[in-house]
Amino acid sequence: MSASLPTPLVEMRGISKSFGAVSALRHVSLSVLPGSVVGLVGDNAAGKSTLMKILAGAILPDSGSILIHGRPAVYDNPIGAREAGIEMIYQDFALVPELTVAQNIFLGREQVRRRWGGVRTLDTARMNRRARELFASLGLRVPSVTSPVQALSGGQQQAVAIARATGFEAELVIMDEPTANLGAPAIEKVRQTIEGLREKGVAVILISHRLEDIFAIGDRFVVMKRGEIVANREVGDTCSEEIVAMMVTGRDPRAEGPTA
Amino acid sequence: MFLVLALWIVILSLSSEHFLTATNLLNVARQAAPLIIIGVGMTFVMSTAGIDLSVGSTVALISVLAGSWLSAGLPAFVVLPLLLLVGALLGSLSGWVITLGVPAFVVTLAGLTSIRGLAFVYSDGYATPIVNPVMAWIGRGGILGVNAPFLIAMAVAVLGWFLLNRTRFGLHALATGGREEAARVMGLAINRIKIAVYALTGALAALGGIVISARLSNGSPNAGVMLELEVIAATVLGGTSLFGGRATIAGTVVGALLINFVRNGLNLLGVNPYWVQVVTGIILVLAVLVNTVLSRRVESWARATSEGDEGNAE
Ligand SMILES: Nc1ncnc2c1ncn2[C@@H]1O[C@H](COP(=O)(O)OP(=O)(O)OP(=O)(O)O)[C@@H](O)[C@H]1O
Ligand SMILES: [Mg+2]
Numbered sequence: 001m002s003a004s005l006p007t008p009l010v011e012m013r014g015i016s017k018s019f020g021a022v023s024a025l026r027h028v029s030l031s032v033l034p035g036s037v038v039g040l041v042g043d044n045a046a047g048k049s050t051l052m053k054i055l056a057g058a059i060l061p062d063s064g065s066i067l068i069h070g071r072p073a074v075y076d077n078p079i080g081a082r083e084a085g086i087e088m089i090y091q092d093f094a095l096v097p098e099l100t101v102a103q104n105i106f107l108g109r110e111q112v113r114r115r116w117g118g119v120r121t122l123d124t125a126r127m128n129r130r131a132r133e134l135f136a137s138l139g140l141r142v143p144s145v146t147s148p149v150q151a152l153s154g155g156q157q158q159a160v161a162i163a164r165a166t167g168f169e170a171e172l173v174i175m176d177e178p179t180a181n182l183g184a185p186a187i188e189k190v191r192q193t194i195e196g197l198r199e200k201g202v203a204v205i206l207i208s209h210r211l212e213d214i215f216a217i218g219d220r221f222v223v224m225k226r227g228e229i230v231a232n233r234e235v236g237d238t239c240s241e242e243i244v245a246m247m248v249t250g251r252d253p254r255a256e257g258p259t260a
Numbered sequence: 261m262f263l264v265l266a267l268w269i270v271i272l273s274l275s276s277e278h279f280l281t282a283t284n285l286l287n288v289a290r291q292a293a294p295l296i297i298i299g300v301g302m303t304f305v306m307s308t309a310g311i312d313l314s315v316g317s318t319v320a321l322i323s324v325l326a327g328s329w330l331s332a333g334l335p336a337f338v339v340l341p342l343l344l345l346v347g348a349l350l351g352s353l354s355g356w357v358i359t360l361g362v363p364a365f366v367v368t369l370a371g372l373t374s375i376r377g378l379a380f381v382y383s384d385g386y387a388t389p390i391v392n393p394v395m396a397w398i399g400r401g402g403i404l405g406v407n408a409p410f411l412i413a414m415a416v417a418v419l420g421w422f423l424l425n426r427t428r429f430g431l432h433a434l435a436t437g438g439r440e441e442a443a444r445v446m447g448l449a450i451n452r453i454k455i456a457v458y459a460l461t462g463a464l465a466a467l468g469g470i471v472i473s474a475r476l477s478n479g480s481p482n483a484g485v486m487l488e489l490e491v492i493a494a495t496v497l498g499g500t501s502l503f504g505g506r507a508t509i510a511g512t513v514v515g516a517l518l519i520n521f522v523r524n525g526l527n528l529l530g531v532n533p534y535w536v537q538v539v540t541g542i543i544l545v546l547a548v549l550v551n552t553v554l555s556r557r558v559e560s561w562a563r564a565t566s567e568g569d570e571g572n573a574e
Binding site: 094 | 428431435442446505
């Protein structure tokens, strides 16, 4: 690596993780430059979600380290990762159906005020107001920030998950198959969101089976197979046939293979 | 539920002239007090999608400990906090085992049998009379004509309402019960929350045990038999979901009052007291039915309208 390269925003080094006998990740390394859009692709069970949950602090790795701006990250839970500027939109949105839109958006980082000499109470009015402002600024629409999430449609729930991940000055937003089960307008919304983030200099890791989306809005492909990284490719330097072939075979044709 | 309560009160006041007297109403409020006190704890447990079947047995153990410690001459201001602590510790123990992955139903069922067993072992099966001025006030005293048990219950309900609806703890308990995986990936301290709600319920079961023992003026290992079922009935009647995520303290208070108004009303009407148990069971099933069916209706209705809006805008 030459010294002239910019410091990566995030660097994962030698990450391994096993679930019992299943080895989900084997010595995986990945780096993301500030403001870049990385498409993370791979077959089912390749380990994409596991790798991203580790980055988001929701799972602890067995070994390996994470650097943020070149410095070791010290978090061991999702709150720590969020404070370090890493947000994740989960495959199932990770919303609590019974709570309101605003409660979901602020879940885990509620705004409180001190009353009666130190008792901390929820500042619901302020959170509702800020949630409304957030939706307005993102151009997303929900019926009301005080309605329970279970009363929303799938696309509206996705808007809530996007608002939660993008409304708090993140430097990196991870999206785990954000377009699965969504109609065309909602998919278009996700593309716009990612482009908006890129314009603000926010990096995005996008897990998706829709390669055309990554060709359209991404900078780089990272291909995984069976818990390992197969290849890194600039978007302009590859085609979908090559990516699909690498996802299936798990081999990088351009890398020098073992001498035959 | 509020409607049912109102209706029942109207029917009863028309059919019995003893029902709508201040004395009788306050009497019902006093009888409902332990149910309200423990029901507040149960509301928190259920908000996390848990259940606590051990509260009746905790009442019994607290009752015999109160009898024994007070008759040994320890002052009430030492004994009462200690009893609350015992309750909280028993609750945290259940909560801790539950966080290891054993279902709450199993853990607290084990608590139900073994804690009452402890109460019998400790007391040898005998009740101990309680003679103590503080306990006498809790059992028979009051302020401005309102009896002490009901005052205590109201104080607990107000604090419980505040904790559930105005603090992070209450919100996080609801989130844990609503969808645990979402709460976990948002970084909530799920295990701590679970241990805390069982500890709270244990402490409130102890407080309920103190009130019951004070009322009866003795510490008995037979106190609180089947109380867990009444507490659960009151909580569910009030509209708290058995499956977590939705909980209401006001509902629990109404549920507890309703159960006792039914009992009182049937008494006044001269119905055989054994029928009261039958009726309580039937009311419970009806309440759950109404709660789940109604709330499902409302949800699908809300979803239908919000999707309709979206469709219009496109
Ligand atoms: N909590 C868990 N417990 C046990 N095994 C797990 C767990 N999470 C993931 N795994 C296993 O780890 C492997 C990688 O799973 P992961 O979800 O990361 O794959 P993925 O690339 O996201 O797949 P998909 O495209 O289907 O979402 C799989 O074999 C999976 O069964
Ligand atoms: Mg996945």
